[in-house]
Amino acid sequence: MATITTRDGVSLYVKDWGRGRPVVLLHGWPLSADTYDDLGMALANAGMRAIAYDRRGFGRSDQPWGGYDYDTMATDLADVLEKTGARGAALVGFSMGGGEVVRYLSRFRDHSVTQAVLIGSVVPYMLQTPDNPKGVPQAVFDQMAQGIAADRARFWAAFFPQFYGSGLLRATVSDEVIEWSRAVAMQASLKATLDCATAFSTTDFRSDLKAVTVPTLIIHGTADATVPIDVSSRQAAAGIAGSVLKEYDGGPHGLLASHPAEIRDDVLAFLRAGG
Helix, strand or coil, X not given: CCEEECCCCCEEEEEEEXXXXXXXXXXCCCCCHHHHHHHHHHHHHCCEEEEEECCCCCCCCCCCCCCCCHHXXXXXXXXXXXXXXXXXXXXEEECHHHHHHHHHHHHCCCCXXXXXXXXXXXXXXXXXXXXXXXXXXXXHHHHHHHHHHHXXXXXXXXXXXXHXXXXXXXXXXXXXXXXXXXXXXXXXXXXXHHHXXXXXXXXXXXXXXXXXXXXXXXXXXXXXXXXXCCCCHHHHHHHCCCCEEEEECCCCCCHHHHCHHHHHHXXXXXXXXXX
């Protein structure tokens, strides 16, 4: 199956690898399902079914003018689950994809999801407010939006080294991974890129956390400069009953590329324990 069509007529590109228990993979901003290729192959080789799709507006999916809010994107996930027949699936969400996982579990209470994994997730609330003092100031997100709107190709050149925690004295990924990430980011709709940045920076998932009742593994790098761990996964772990938080010491945001073996081993172990 190369594509599915959502209930509002948007075509989403879907990768469907392997046979067995379904595991649905939701990618981060501003990339595509290709970022899950390493993990997807490992899942398929382990006797599971890896389903990864490009979010609306990104990669090879349609680029509609609207629908870049979490309620709509969670509904897209519901449509992917239905049209791929992925009952009893585990959900894995990276970065902004973690928000889709949590909002889906909150909105669709009759789901058949069995487990959840949040990797470098934006949940529960990124924005600094009086009742969320550890959050990121609005001015930071405003500067991001201005940089993307003015010259996004140049913006990505500075963004992705930080995303992967790479610099002059530390190379967590190759230069080629950074260049590939820039190319994938440029495939996305500018409108989707800006609207999704607004969505992940301002959506408050704190009230959704109580709806996450399936076994949940949370993974986050302690040196994540894109989604700081104190405002995200440490709070999510405190709010999701029975969840397990695994911190990667010194790990950056882009853990799927910087720590592929660790991610593979931890996710497979968690899924096998619950399967």
